[in-house]
Amino acid sequence: MTALDRTTGVAAAQGFRAAGVAAGIKASGNPDLTLVVNDGPAQAAAGVFTTNKVKAAPVLWSQQVLTTGRLRAVVLNSGGANACTGPEGFQDSHATAEKVADVLGVGAVEVAVCSTGLIGERLPMDAVKSGVDIAAKELAGGPAASLAAATAVMTTDTVPKQVALTRSGFTVGGFAKGAGMCAPNMATMLSVITTDADVDQSTLDKALKDAVARTFNRLDVDGGTSTNDTVLLLASGASGVKPDAAEFAQALESVCADLVAQLQADAEGVTKHVSITVRGAATDAEAVAAARTVARDPLCKTAFFGSDPNWGRIAMAVGNAPTAFDPQALDITINGVAVCRAGGRGDDRSLADLTGREITVEIDLHAGPGTGTVLTTDLSHGYVEENSAYSS
Amino acid sequence: MTALDRTTGVAAAQGFRAAGVAAGIKASGNPDLTLVVNDGPAQAAAGVFTTNKVKAAPVLWSQQVLTTGRLRAVVLNSGGANACTGPEGFQDSHATAEKVADVLGVGAVEVAVCSTGLIGERLPMDAVKSGVDIAAKELAGGPAASLAAATAVMTTDTVPKQVALTRSGFTVGGFAKGAGMCAPNMATMLSVITTDADVDQSTLDKALKDAVARTFNRLDVDGGTSTNDTVLLLASGASGVKPDAAEFAQALESVCADLVAQLQADAEGVTKHVSITVRGAATDAEAVAAARTVARDPLCKTAFFGSDPNWGRIAMAVGNAPTAFDPQALDITINGVAVCRAGGRGDDRSLADLTGREITVEIDLHAGPGTGTVLTTDLSHGYVEENSAYSS
Numbered sequence: 001m002t003a004l005d006r007t008t009g010v011a012a013a014q015g016f017r018a019a020g021v022a023a024g025i026k027a028s029g030n031p032d033l034t035l036v037v038n039d040g041p042a043q044a045a046a047g048v049f050t051t052n053k054v055k056a057a058p059v060l061w062s063q064q065v066l067t068t069g070r071l072r073a074v075v076l077n078s079g080g081a082n083a084c085t086g087p088e089g090f091q092d093s094h095a096t097a098e099k100v101a102d103v104l105g106v107g108a109v110e111v112a113v114c115s116t117g118l119i120g121e122r123l124p125m126d127a128v129k130s131g132v133d134i135a136a137k138e139l140a141g142g143p144a145a146s147l148a149a150a151t152a153v154m155t156t157d158t159v160p161k162q163v164a165l166t167r168s169g170f171t172v173g174g175f176a177k178g179a180g181m182c183a184p185n186m187a188t189m190l191s192v193i194t195t196d197a198d199v200d201q202s203t204l205d206k207a208l209k210d211a212v213a214r215t216f217n218r219l220d221v222d223g224g225t226s227t228n229d230t231v232l233l234l235a236s237g238a239s240g241v242k243p244d245a246a247e248f249a250q251a252l253e254s255v256c257a258d259l260v261a262q263l264q265a266d267a268e269g270v271t272k273h274v275s276i277t278v279r280g281a282a283t284d285a286e287a288v289a290a291a292r293t294v295a296r297d298p299l300c301k302t303a304f305f306g307s308d309p310n311w312g313r314i315a316m317a318v319g320n321a322p323t324a325f326d327p328q329a330l331d332i333t334i335n336g337v338a339v340c341r342a343g344g345r346g347d348d349r350s351l352a353d354l355t356g357r358e359i360t361v362e363i364d365l366h367a368g369p370g371t372g373t374v375l376t377t378d379l380s381h382g383y384v385e386e387n388s389a390y391s392s
Numbered sequence: 393m394t395a396l397d398r399t400t401g402v403a404a405a406q407g408f409r410a411a412g413v414a415a416g417i418k419a420s421g422n423p424d425l426t427l428v429v430n431d432g433p434a435q436a437a438a439g440v441f442t443t444n445k446v447k448a449a450p451v452l453w454s455q456q457v458l459t460t461g462r463l464r465a466v467v468l469n470s471g472g473a474n475a476c477t478g479p480e481g482f483q484d485s486h487a488t489a490e491k492v493a494d495v496l497g498v499g500a501v502e503v504a505v506c507s508t509g510l511i512g513e514r515l516p517m518d519a520v521k522s523g524v525d526i527a528a529k530e531l532a533g534g535p536a537a538s539l540a541a542a543t544a545v546m547t548t549d550t551v552p553k554q555v556a557l558t559r560s561g562f563t564v565g566g567f568a569k570g571a572g573m574c575a576p577n578m579a580t581m582l583s584v585i586t587t588d589a590d591v592d593q594s595t596l597d598k599a600l601k602d603a604v605a606r607t608f609n610r611l612d613v614d615g616g617t618s619t620n621d622t623v624l625l626l627a628s629g630a631s632g633v634k635p636d637a638a639e640f641a642q643a644l645e646s647v648c649a650d651l652v653a654q655l656q657a658d659a660e661g662v663t664k665h666v667s668i669t670v671r672g673a674a675t676d677a678e679a680v681a682a683a684r685t686v687a688r689d690p691l692c693k694t695a696f697f698g699s700d701p702n703w704g705r706i707a708m709a710v711g712n713a714p715t716a717f718d719p720q721a722l723d724i725t726i727n728g729v730a731v732c733r734a735g736g737r738g739d740d741r742s743l744a745d746l747t748g749r750e751i752t753v754e755i756d757l758h759a760g761p762g763t764g765t766v767l768t769t770d771l772s773h774g775y776v777e778e779n780s781a782y783s784s
Contacts, residue, residue, distance in 0.1 A: 054711030054719040086736040119704025120737045222690045225712050298614045306780030312511025319446030327446040344478040345512045388698030
C-alpha cells in the first residue's frame with residue numbers, strides 16, 4: 001500500500017499506542033486530552049516549535065526535553081493554551097509530564113507536552129491529571145485509537161485531521177489541528193507524527209525541518225504564528241526497516257502535505273482555497289517571501305472572496321515584497337488567464353473565472369531560478385464574524 | 393493665529409493658486425483634476441514617494457523632475473492611477489506635464505504629476521488636457537480654491553481633507569486623499585503641502601522626510617503601500633519670513649498629523665480608531681515595528697471590531713514582531729486597564745470598555761528607551777464588503 005490513508009493516523013505505525021479522552025478541561029465536556037506513547041524499541045524524536053518570542057509553557061518544556069533527542073510519550077490538551085501564565089504555567093506543564101511519567105513508568109524528561117486553547121488562563125490541573133489516568137487505560141494501536149487522539153486536540157476544527165502512509169515496509173502517520181482561521185484566538189497548529197521506520201535522530205531532525213519548511217510553513221491563513229505551534233516526530237524502529245534518508249523524507253513530506261491540505265480545507269469562514277506560486281525569483285526564499293506577501297495582503301484576500309481577478313492588487317502586493325525584480329517584466333496569471341504581461345495589462349481579466357472554490361495565482365518575476373508556493377484562503381465575512389464575535 | 397484651520401488648505405499660503413475641476417476623467421462627472429501653482433518668488437520643493445517596487449508612471453516622472461529640487465506646479469488626477477501602463481503610461485504623464493507647462497509658460501521639468509484610481513488602465517488624455525485648460529482659468533488663492541483642489545483628488549473618500557496653520561508670520565497648508573481602507577484598489581495616498589516660508593531646499597527635504605516618517609507612515613490601515621503614494625511640499629518664500637528649521641519642522645508636522653487624523657477618520661467601513669503605542673523597545677525603530685505588527689494583525693483587528701480586550705492576541709502579535717524583548721516583562725494596557733502584567737494576566741479584562749470608537753493600546757517591552765505609535769483601524773464587515781464587492 002502506498003496510498004495516503006485518512007482512516008488512521010498517529011497509532012498506525014508499529015510500536016505506538018494512543019488515546020483521546022474527555023478530561024473535563026473544556027466546559028463543553030468534549031474530548032480534550034490526547035496521549036501518544038512510543039513503546040520502542042527505539043525512542044528517537046525531533047520537533048519544530050513556534051518562532052514567536054512569546055512561547056507557551058508547554059513549548060518551553062518540550063523544547064527542553066527534546067534536547068536529548070528522545071521521547072517516550074507526548075501528552076496534549078485542548079481547552080487551554082497555558083500561554084502567558086508565568087512560572088506557575090511552566091510548573092503545570094512540568095507536573096503534567098510528571099503525571100504521565102508516573103503512569104507509564106518512564107522519566108518526565110521523556111515526555112513532551114502540548115497545549116491549545118485560550119491564552120492567559122491557567123489549566124485546571126486536577127482535570128488534566130485525572131485525564132492522564134483515563135487516557136493511559138485506553139491506550140491502543142490502530143484506527144480507532146488514532147481517531148480518538150486526533151479528535152481530542154480539536155478546538156474550533158470541524159473535523160479531525162489525520163493520515164498514514166505505508167511504503168517499503170515502514171509506516172508514517174499522524175494528526176494535526178488548527179491553523180489560523182480555523183481557530184480564532186486559539187490559532188495554534190499542533191501535529192504529532194509517528195513512524196516505525198528505524199531512523200537515527202539526526203536524520204529524523206533534518207527530515208522534519210525540511211518537511212515543515214515545505215508544508216506546514218507554506219500554509220499562511222492570516223500571517224500569525226501562535227504561542228504554541230508545535231510539530232513532533234517520533235520513531236519506534238519497530239518495523240525493523242531502515243529506509244534511506246531520501247525515501248523516508250519523501251514519505252514524511254507526503255504525510256505533512258496531506259495534513260496541510262486538510263488544515264486549509266477546514267479553515268472556517270473560508271470560501272476559497274488559494275494557491276500562490278512565484279517563479280523567476282532570485283532565490284527560492286525570495287519566491288516564498290513574495291508569495292507570502294500576496295497571501296497576507298488584505299486587499300488581495302478580499303478580492304479573492306469577491307471572485308475578482310484584480311491583478312492590480314496582486315502587482316501592488318508583489319511590489320511590496322522583499323524580493324528583487326523588474327516591474328516591467330512582471331507576469332501574473334490567474335486561473336490560467338495571463339491578465340498581466342510585462343508589467344501591464346494582458347488578456348481580458350473577465351476571462352478569468354474565479355467563481356469556483358479553487359484559485360490559482362502564478363506570478364513570474366523573470367529575475368532568476370527561484371520558485372515557491374504558498375497556500376492561503378480568502379478574507380470573508382465569515383472570518384470577520386468568527387474572529388470578532390468569538391467570546392474570550 | 394496658531395490654530396489648525398480646516399476651512400482652507402493648499403492655497404492658503406501666499407504665492408500659491410489652486411483649482412479643482414471636472415475634466416471628464418471619471419465616468420461619474422465628479423471633479424477629477426487638481427492644479428496647484430507656485431508663483432514664487434522661490435520654487436523650492438521636496439517629495440516623498442512610494443517604496444513599492446511597482447511604481448506608477450506619474451511617480452517615476454515626478455521623482456525625475458524633483459531631482460532639481462524645484463517645482464512650479466503640480467497636476468493631479470483622480471479616476472485613473474496610470475500604474476502598470478508601460479512606456480505609454482509614462483508618455484502620458486510626460487504629456488500631462490508638457491500641457492501644464494504650455495498653459496503656465498514654464499518648463500515641463502518644473503511640473504510634478506500625481507494620479508490615483510484604477511491600476512492597469514490608460515488615462516483618457518483628451519479629457520486630462522482639456523481639464524488642464526479649464527483648471528488654469530480657475531486658479532485662485534484662498535479657501536474656495538483650496539477646497540476645490542482638495543475635492544478633485546477624492547476617490548472613495550467621503551469628505552475632502554485639508555488644513556492650514558499660520559504662525560510667526562508664515563503659513564503651511566495642504567490637502568490629502570485616500571489611505572488604505574478608504575480606497576479599495578485605489579488605495580493611493582496623495583498629499584500636496586505648500587508654505588510661504590522662505591526655506592531652502594535641503595531644510596524642506598529633511599523636514600518633509602521627518603514629518604512623513606512620524607505622521608503619514610504611522611497610519612497603517614491594511615499594510616499595503618500603493619503604486620502611487622506621493623507627498624509633495626512646495627515653498628514660495630512669499631511671506632518673506634525665514635523660520636528656523638526646528639520651528640518650520642514643527643509647523644509642518646502639525647499639518648501632516650492633522651491630515652493623517654482626517655484620513656484615519658474617513659476610512660470607510662471603519663468602526664474603531666485604534667492607537668497602538670509601544671514603549672521600552674531597544675530603539676524607536678523597533679518600537680514602531682512592533683506597533684505596526686499589532687496594527688496589521690487580522691486577529692487583533694477583528695478583536696478591536698468586536699470590542700474585545702483580547703490581550704492574548706496582542707501578546708501573540710508582539711511576539712511575532714522583529715523586536716527584542718523578554719516575554720516575561722511584557723505589559724499590555726488597553727483603554728487604561730493593565731490587562732497583562734509581566735507577561736501574564738493582569739487586571740480583569742472585563743474592566744476595559746472598548747464599546748466606544750477610540751481604542752488605545754499601550755505596550756511596554758521593558759527592553760530599552762525606544763517608543764513609537766502607529767494608528768490603525770479595525771477589520772470590519774464593512775471592510776470586507778467594500779473591498780470584495782467593489783467592481784474593478
